[in-house]
Amino acid sequence: MSDPRILAFDTTSEACSAALSTAQGVFSRSEIMPRGHTRRLLPLLDELLGQAALQLSDLDAIAYCRGPGSFTGIRIAAGVAQGLAYGVNRPLIPVSTLACLAQGVYREQGGEVVLTAIDARMDEVYWGVYQLTAQGIMVAMADELVVSPDAVPVPPLLGSWYGAGSGWSLYKERLVARCGKPTGGLDGGRLPDARDCLSMALARYREGALVGASDALPVYLRNRVT
Amino acid sequence: MRVLGIETSCDETGVAVYDGQAGLLAHRVYSQADSHARYGGVVPEIASRDHIRKLLPLLDETLQASATERLALGGVAYTRGPGLAGALLVGAALARSLAYALGIPALGIHHMEAHLLAPMLEEPPPRFPFLALLVSGGHTMLVQVAGVGRYRLLGESLDDAAGEAFDKVAKLLGLDYPGGPALEQLAKQGDPDRFRFPRPMTNRPGLDFSFSGLKTYTLNTLRGAAEFDDQIRADTARAFQDAVIDTLYLKCRRALRQTGAKRLVVAGGVSANRKLRERLAQLARTSGARIYYPRIEFCTDNAAMVAYAGWLRLSAGEHDSLAFDVTARWPLPELREPPAR
Numbered sequence: 424m425s426d427p428r429i430l431a432f433d434t435t436s437e438a439c440s441a442a443l444s445t446a447q448g449v450f451s452r453s454e455i456m457p458r459g460h461t462r463r464l465l466p467l468l469d470e471l472l473g474q475a476a477l478q479l480s481d482l483d484a485i486a487y488c489r490g491p492g493s494f495t496g497i498r499i500a501a502g503v504a505q506g507l508a509y510g511v512n513r514p515l516i517p518v519s520t521l522a523c524l525a526q527g528v529y530r531e532q533g534g535e536v537v538l539t540a541i542d543a544r545m546d547e548v549y550w551g552v553y554q555l556t557a558q559g560i561m562v563a564m565a566d567e568l569v570v571s572p573d574a575v576p577v578p579p580l581l582g583s584w585y586g587a588g589s590g591w592s593l594y595k596e597r598l599v600a601r602c603g604k605p606t607g608g609l610d611g612g613r614l615p616d617a618r619d620c621l622s623m624a625l626a627r628y629r630e631g632a633l634v635g636a637s638d639a640l641p642v643y644l645r646n647r648v649t
Numbered sequence: 650m651r652v653l654g655i656e657t658s659c660d661e662t663g664v665a666v667y668d669g670q671a672g673l674l675a676h677r678v679y680s681q682a683d684s685h686a687r688y689g690g691v692v693p694e695i696a697s698r699d700h701i702r703k704l705l706p707l708l709d710e711t712l713q714a715s716a717t718e719r720l721a722l723g724g725v726a727y728t729r730g731p732g733l734a735g736a737l738l739v740g741a742a743l744a745r746s747l748a749y750a751l752g753i754p755a756l757g758i759h760h761m762e763a764h765l766l767a768p769m770l771e772e773p774p775p776r777f778p779f780l781a782l783l784v785s786g787g788h789t790m791l792v793q794v795a796g797v798g799r800y801r802l803l804g805e806s807l808d809d810a811a812g813e814a815f816d817k818v819a820k821l822l823g824l825d826y827p828g829g830p831a832l833e834q835l836a837k838q839g840d841p842d843r844f845r846f847p848r849p850m851t852n853r854p855g856l857d858f859s860f861s862g863l864k865t866y867t868l869n870t871l872r873g874a875a876e877f878d879d880q881i882r883a884d885t886a887r888a889f890q891d892a893v894i895d896t897l898y899l900k901c902r903r904a905l906r907q908t909g910a911k912r913l914v915v916a917g918g919v920s921a922n923r924k925l926r927e928r929l930a931q932l933a934r935t936s937g938a939r940i941y942y943p944r945i946e947f948c949t950d951n952a953a954m955v956a957y958a959g960w961l962r963l964s965a966g967e968h969d970s971l972a973f974d975v976t977a978r979w980p981l982p983e984l985r986e987p988p989a990r
Contacts, residue, residue, distance in 0.1 A: 462972035479750050498701050502742030505705050510750020637705045648694040
């Protein structure tokens with residue numbers, strides 16, 4: 424079986440990125456943009472497909488970062504994913520933004536246990552603890568949640584572990600007080616990257632963990648909004 | 650050309666299919682009113698969350714109801730603004746990406762242009778030029794319309810929109826959100842002679858409106874009353890509604906005289922008000938102007954009007970690039986005519 428062709432993208436942070444797996448390898452782009460994802464996303468996807476000489480209808484699936492993150496950003500991602508998938512009748516693969524951060528730490532630094540935290544404002548973080556599987560894919564050790572930096576649930580940590588995400592730069596002292604100092608390394612500036620979304624999506628595709636366009640929804644974690 | 654229309658500017662999710670030859674093929678609206686009722690008004694984040702859950706299932710249902718295969722679509726139109734930015738973004742993202750996936754053009758539509766063109770879905774449609782009164786929860790304006798995209802603003806509300814005033818006064822009267830239609834019902838039991846509310850800005854020249862003072866006037870009336878019983882609620886509702894309708898009537902009459910227009914289009918949620926329609930029927934008799942309304946279900950937010958406005962512009966060759974965006978504030982006169990074919 425040839426490698427599946429999957430297009431992955433992320434708009435959940437102040438970065439906008441896309442990655443595409445093809446028989447010729449992975450093509451990817453990433454740009455920093457605090458605003459204006461809607462103006463850049465589709466041109467970025469179009470450029471990437473053009474570079475690989477593929478059409479959307481050549482894809483096997485489409486993956487997107489489903490959150491948590493900026494409410495607006497994750498709805499742009501889900502909305503665009505739904506529109507693309509419905510238009511070409513392809514399945515979707517929603518991927519956690521926190522998982523992407525963890526996968527990125529593995530890709531760049533080889534970290535195998537990652538405590539991820541994204542600033543959720545209102546004195547809280549989106550929190551997820553990830554561990555690498557034998558297949559080289561990050562999986563959550565417990566449910567992701569939105570929580571005060573002083574109350575994040577910490578598993579027993581053995582060996583080297585990393586901290587990653589904007590929560591770690593904003594609430595470093597409070598998270599260190601709770602979890603201890605990351606023994607592997609700290610990457611508070613890490614933003615989600617579509618290359619990592621793609622790695623996770625390829626694994627999910629092989630497991631058959633696909634959803635239809637209408638079931639591809641954002642995951643906010645913060646569900647009290649009034 | 651067959652056009653898919655998408656509306657998500659506030660708290661209604663709408664999808665419709667309009668065909669250049671066959672006309673309106675199907676339309677669906679999902680109202681979120683129940684989600685917002687307990688908060689007494691639209692909560693933007695809740696609206697955005699509802700849209701992303703409901704839009705695609707509604708779109709799928711509408712395409713099936715119109716017997717339209719995805720590949721038979723010739724374009725996608727969506728409301729680009731004005732409205733709630735987060736809510737608009739959901740429709741824009743899905744619409745633009747769907748059009749890209751289908752390899753067809755997409756176009757962002759001005760919500761108020763869609764409202765003022767809505768009566769063109771009826772028989773007989775108004776011919777250009779006409780005068781338009783747009784009255785909704787977000788806008789109150791009088792517009793001179795020479796053609797598609799040729800809009801001159803003659804006057805607008807300087808504060809609350811007429812529909813907004815209806816909803817706020819309804820709240821003062823203890824009615825649930827959205828209170829406009831409930832206020833209209835309550836006013837039926839009201840004594841028209843017990844209170845007389847002012848007709849704001851009718852004693853001076855010009856076509857602007859101001860409705861926020863009526864809210865204060867209502868509050869003072871209720872405070873001045875001995876008790877807050879059903880009769881005073883009904884009488885107040887009646888006096889308030891009469892004042893708003895009379896003001897709209899007087900400004901329309903003035904605008905017709907000023908412009909010499911022979912046709913008046915009335916659209917937006919408040920145009921569903923029966924008493925307003927009765928009063929404007931008098932204006933038609935005395936002025937000789939003919940009045941055009943959308944059907945009742947297209948007075949409030951819907952996608953049929955977006956699909957229609959989109960069809961007009963898309964079939965003239967107008968379309969957006971792959972970069973999409975929303976425009977939460979967007980003055981109507983900034984619109985231009987579609988390119989000549």
